[in-house]
Amino acid sequence: MTAVPKPLPKSIATVSLSGTLPEKLEAAAAAGFDGVEIFENDLLHFDGSPAEVRRMAADLGLQILLYQPLRDFEAMPDDLFVRNMVRAERKFDVMEQLGAEMVLVCSNVQEVAIDDPARAAADLRRMAEAAARRGLRVGYEALAWGRHTRHWRQAWDIVQRADHPALGLVLDSFHTLSLGDSLQGLDLVPADKIFFVQLADAPRLSMDVLSWSRHYRNFPGQGDLPVTDFARAVLQAGYNGPLSLEVFNDDFRAAPARLTAQDGLRSLIWLESEAGGTPLPAPPVLDGVDFVEFAVDYVAGRELAQRLESLGFAYAGRHRSKAVDLYRQGGVNLILNAEQDSAAAEHFQLHGPSVCAIGLKVDDARRAVARARALLCKEWREPVGPDERVIPALRSPDGMLFHLIDDRDADRSIYESDFLLDTPAETVHHGAGLSAIDHIAQALPANRLDSFVLFYRSVFAMRPEAVHEIADPYGLVKSRAMVSPGQHVRIPLNVSESGRTATGRFVAAYAGSGVHHIAFRSERIGQTLEAIDRARAAMLHVPDNYYDDVAARLALDDALLERLQGLGLLYDRDAHGEFLHAYTEPFHERFFFELVQRSGYTGYGAVNASVRMAAQAQLRHS
Amino acid sequence: MTAVPKPLPKSIATVSLSGTLPEKLEAAAAAGFDGVEIFENDLLHFDGSPAEVRRMAADLGLQILLYQPLRDFEAMPDDLFVRNMVRAERKFDVMEQLGAEMVLVCSNVQEVAIDDPARAAADLRRMAEAAARRGLRVGYEALAWGRHTRHWRQAWDIVQRADHPALGLVLDSFHTLSLGDSLQGLDLVPADKIFFVQLADAPRLSMDVLSWSRHYRNFPGQGDLPVTDFARAVLQAGYNGPLSLEVFNDDFRAAPARLTAQDGLRSLIWLESEAGGTPLPAPPVLDGVDFVEFAVDYVAGRELAQRLESLGFAYAGRHRSKAVDLYRQGGVNLILNAEQDSAAAEHFQLHGPSVCAIGLKVDDARRAVARARALLCKEWREPVGPDERVIPALRSPDGMLFHLIDDRDADRSIYESDFLLDTPAETVHHGAGLSAIDHIAQALPANRLDSFVLFYRSVFAMRPEAVHEIADPYGLVKSRAMVSPGQHVRIPLNVSESGRTATGRFVAAYAGSGVHHIAFRSERIGQTLEAIDRARAAMLHVPDNYYDDVAARLALDDALLERLQGLGLLYDRDAHGEFLHAYTEPFHERFFFELVQRSGYTGYGAVNASVRMAAQAQLRHS
Structure with missing residues (x-):
């Protein structure tokens, strides 16, 4: 049996968090970090002595692992070097009061800096000697724009x-990966000469590296850089110091510090496991969406039931102990929860009629929960009646529940155990031919996208796809889908900087993030649309101009075009296949449904989403 | 006498405006545009026929000058070209219904496009022949990323x-200037072969040109590109078609369309004049800020008066006919307006205690007003009592008034004519040594910055300086100063994407944009601070850590350092000189004062602004 690697200390630079220095320290401690790097301006702006900062950190159980007050130090002309040494001694005074043992020196960016590694080495040696006299250490880092x-x-x-x-x-x-560099060769560096490791990810953006670094860094797992490979090389080199997050991000500066700090620690725990350090329980294998649960009251429940029936769903039974109804069609289970004093009731109170829970089919619910807990997620336990199944559940970052359904040891489905079914369990109601849940889209406040990407990526091993930009009449909407490895669960995440778009309005009306549409799959969408009463189902009208264009653009034959237009279907195709889809009007301005047929196609009809947004906007005006 | 050039028709592409197609057309018409370019998606998403769009535009008095449905047309492999011609005929059908006479074809961006100008020419000739058969015309444009x-x-x-x-x-x-290209050589092109001219400016950003173009374009005068030179070359080439704005901008997509449309037309009118077309009256020569006027009620007025007195201001007299008081010190005049049924009272009702007007010294008030009116600004006339001076005033984009004071033909100052002064007019109250208004900073909603830059630039010929980024504890603040040519009037504009920063909080609390601080200049700031009661004046406390750092960073001598720290002064310097400054605590969370001494220095102490923001944040928490 090989030894499980011990977790490394986890740290965060105060610049990564919003607020005043005391708020930043409090948030880092609350999340569970072991230590912090103090960013110089946070100290300068704090109206108290460095010794007070030291006490505050100690009271919170945080080590001050690094201080970063010195830039443009080495390889300067003589007169400036003399001044720099004076500056260094003053900063060492501060570090002694602060109780910080290590100072970070970034490589010089000044034009006057001398291009002579020997000179840089001599200067840094002088500084190290001065530091050592006080028991301090100096860490030297290459800036990508040094x-x-x-x-x-x-x-x-x-x-x-x-x-x-x-x-x-x-x-x-960031400084390594932003240049396209790697840590190849690090195994030749003695582990004890790697003094400190800072970690940040970033989305791939085509801009100058300085702007990219100062505004767009994010936590490992939130961006596109190969941070896992980087961390693996660090661990393989035998490094056993802190893993520390240093992130400059405009959104993080503005977001509540506690949320950011928790995401940061989640990111490091995930990264350490991915990179071959302390392992997490393996992620669940996701086999699809088992059910979607709506929080309703009696009135909204009746209305939603009618909408579902118009789409071919049938009432299947009532819960054994609760005011909860089941509607089914093909492999789709929809639960309408009007139970008082439940998580659903709380959700309804906050958000109105809304999706309050999603049931995911997993291979091993207990392992999935253990992983989620190790990643700082909260477990949820609903009160359970006699004979009912205990279904483990997690709270997602917005409070919605993910129930984890694992039928391995069960002799019957959760519907049989928890519901009084009207029809025998094995009966499948085919209705209008909807067979499965294709995808579930969530709308998020613009600054929460990274947080949700990290949640789905770390807890469920879902992969973020490319970002699509969709023009709503009232602003841009960005959409990024999270997809499980087997493609059985797809969750597009939508954000908008504008408060006037469909997404922005949802987030405002809904007071946060939540599911704003659910797409049901049909294998024969034409038949499905013919089977339902499209007026009662409130299918969204598609302008004729759309069909004129799609015909010209994609050279569709007249028969197909006529059929699409007759059924109000939108059309897209990619290298893998075709996508036909139609939307309903929104239900209470909260969510809407989509009917889709995909044959190989891997996207979500983003090219047509702006048609939907324009139609919804015209609907609001009419 | 040379003939004054006739104004060219003004147009805007619908993609530049927010909303549904009818909203866009309505906004363009309300602003006073002559015509529009219809962006293809706006038509596709419109639930009505092209003929209905044609009628709607005609009812609004708008010509449809251009339609843009064809991309990747020319120099394609044969099979694709055949398809493209079919597509073109379908789009020509739409154009006939739409009543659009010109189609725009951008240069092909596809990888399969053939690198052969002769082939491209042959294809476009085929298209032009087809267009001509229907009385249509084809315009060909080089895309910067073709x-x-x-x-x-x-x-x-x-x-x-x-x-x-x-x-x-x-x-x-944009396509020309983003590549660093110019229109040199355009004089060799016959004027009647220049079919159409699209105009957009943009801030200088270091990113790929496609992202830059799709998200950051703005109106001429709002960005950094030499659009005036471009327009001058177009006019000199004899072009007499429409000047049309084509702007892709995330903020414009989300902003109210009427505001954007008015900015757009203002921008074109200004540009045409700058480029040698129809001239505007010359901009005013600004000679300084004559007064600042505060909207108060009785209670806030008393409190503000005390705050002003603590800074060395003295009561100088009451208005002849209104509940308006004058406070003076050196060359600074501050007016406290508590008059009912006035513009000030309206301002107070909307914004609480606030700056409602600024008096600017100009060389010719009447010319300044004529220019502003030509640039679509609203004039304002306050009721005037007997013997009082009529002072022309303009409403700025946020409703604040700019009074234009021109003493050329006056035998006495506005203070003598309008106020019952307690002391003879020639008496200068030196107080604590404040001598002038150094700058007046405005906070704006993040998406309004471009609009205000254009207002100050076009109406007052003020120049935008570089953007500074300042780290507030709760998010980034961007600051861009507008400065008059003689540097006598300086107005820094501050915006923040975060609602939690000082700027974001101001904008939310104040329900819009407004003055959030006023800086008074002293020639001897040390004496000024010694002359006032700093506690009563509520001077903002500066942390000791700031002084430790400024000493180390700028190698200040101990005597200067001790004096700065003793007086609570912040320090900065640039290549031109030194800047010493101190802030007061905010007045009712609305505005605060700053005392500054500048000797040659050209900035605003941006490096210290984050110290102020942190101190203000700590104040709110204490």
Whole structure:
């Protein structure tokens, strides 16, 4: 049996969090971090002494692992170097009061800096000597936009030349990966010369690296950089210091610090496991959406039931102990929960008629819960009546529940155990031919996208797809789908900076994030649409101009075009196949349904989403 | 006497405006545009026929000048070209119904496009022939990211080769200027071959040109591109078709369409004049801020008066006919307006205690008003009592008034004419040594910055300076100063995407944009601070850590450092000189004062603004 690697200390730079220094420290401690890096401006703006900061951190159980007050230090002309050494001594005074043992020096960005590694090494050695006299240590880091030192190998060369025990290397995933560099060769660096490791991810953006770094960094797992490979190389090199997040992000600066801190720690725990450190329980294998549960009251429940019946769903039975109804069609189970004093009732009170829970089919519910808990997720237990199944559930970041359904050891389905079914369990109601849940879209406040991407990626091992931009008449909407490895669960996440778009209005009306549409799959959507009463189902009208264009653009034959237009279907295709879909009007401005038929096609009809948004907007005006 | 050039028709592409197609057309008409370009998706999403769109535009007095449904047309492999011609005929059908006489074809971006100008010319000639059969015309435009045709000279070469009267050139300022190109050589193009001109500006950003174009374009005068030079070349080439705005901007997509449309037309009127077309009256020469007027009620007025007295201001007299008081110090005049049924009272009702008007010293008030009116600004006339001076005033985009004070023909100042002064007019109250208004900062909703930049730039010929980013504890604040040519009037504009920053909170509490701080200049700020009661004046406390850092960072000598710290002064310097400044605590969370001493220094102490924001945040928490 091999030893399980011990978890490394987890740290976060105060610049990654919003607020005043005390708020930042409190949030880091509440999330469970072991330590922090103090960003210089946070100290400068704090109206109290460094010794007070030290006490505050100690009271919160946080170590101050790093202080970062020195820039543009090494390889300067002589007069400036003399001044820099004076500056360094003043900052060392502060560090002693602060109880910070390590200072970070980034590579010089000044034009006057001298291109001479020997000179840089000599200067850093002088600083290390001064630091060592006070029992402090100096970490040297290559900035991606340093004047002469940009790659960690150059920084390592300088550290080697300086050859002082109080001088070591600081590695930063952003500075390395943003240049397309890797940590190849790090195994040749003695582990004790890697003094500190800073971690950040980022979306791939085509802009200058400085702007990219200052505004768009995010936590590992939220972006597109190979941070896992980076962390793996760090662990394989034998590094056993802190893993520390250093993120400059406009949204993080504005978001509640506690939420950000929790995401940060979740990200590090996930990353450590992915990179071969302390392992997490394996992610669940997702086999599809088993049910969707709506929080309703009596009135909304009646109205929603009628809408569902118009789409071919049939009433299937009532819950054994609760005011909860089941509607079914094909493999789709929809639960309408009007039970008082339940999680659903609480959800209804906050959000009105809304999706309050999703049931996911998993291979092993207990392992899935253990993983989620290790990733700081909250478990939820609903009161259970006699004979009813205990279904483990997790709260997602917006309070919605994910029930984890694992039928391995069950002799009957949860519907048989928990409901008084009107028809025998094995009867499938085919209705209008809807067979499965294709995808469930969530609308989020614009600054919460990264948080949800991390949740789905770390807890359920779902993969983020490319971001699509969709023009709503009142602003842009960005859409990014999270998809399970087997493609059985698809959750597009939609955000909008504009409060006037469908997404922005939903987020405002709904007071947060939530499911704003559910797409049901049909294998024969033409027949499905012919089977239902499209007026009663409130299918959204598609303008004739759309069909004129789709015909010209995609060279559809007249028969297909006529059929699409007759049924009010939208059309798209990609390299893999075709997509036909139709939307309903919104239910209480909260959510709407979509009917889709996909043959190989891998997207969500983003090209047609703006037609839907324009139609919904015209509906509001009419 | 040379003839004054006739104004060219003004047009806007519907994609530049927010909303549904009817809303866009209505906004363009309300602003006073002559015509529109119909963006294809706006038509596709409209639930009505092209003929209905034609009627709607005609009812609103708008011409449909251009339709843009065809991309990736020319120089395609044969089979695709055949399909493209079929597509073109279908789109020509739509154009006939729409009453649009010109179609825009952008240069092909597809990988399969053939790199052969002769082929492109032959294809476009085929299209022009087909268009001409229906009385339509084709405009060809080089996209900055076209596959083979990126520069307008290449497009012109292709148009020349095609040699068909129904084919001409479309010029677009963004596509030309984003590549660093110019219109040099345009004088060789016959004016009647320039079919259409599209105009857009943009901030200088270091990102790929496609993202830059799709999200960050703005109106001429709002960005950094030499659009005036571009427009001058167009006019000099003899072009006399429409000037049309084509702007893709995330904020414009979300903003009220009427505001955007008015900005757009203002921008074109200004641009035409700057470029040598129909001239505007010359901008006023600004000679400083004559007064600042606060809207107060009795209670807030008393409280504000005390705050002003603590800063060395003295009561100077009461208005002849209104509940309006004057406070003076050095060259600073502050007016406290508590008059009922006035613009100030309306301002107070909307915004609470606030700056409702600013008096600007100008060389010729009447000319300034004529210019502003030509630029679509609203004039304002306050009721005037006997013997009082009529002072022309303009409403700024947020409703604040700018009084224009021109003492050329006056035998006495507005204070002598309108106020019963307690002291002889020639007496200067030196107080604590404040001598002038240094700058007046406004906070704006994040998406209004471009609008205000255009207002100050076009109406007052003020120049936008570089954008500074300031870290508030709760998010980033962007600051961009507008400065008059003689530097006598400085108005920094602050915006924040975060609602939790000082700026974001101001905008929310204040229900819009407004003055959030006023900086008074002293020539001897040390003496000023010693002369006032700093506690009563509510001077904002600066943390000791700030001084430790400024000493280390700027190598200040100990005597200066001790003096700064003793007086609570912040310090900055640039290549031109030094800046010493101190802030007061906010007055009713609405505005605060700043005391500054500048010797040559050209900035606003942005490096210290985050110290102020942190201190203000800590104040709110204490």
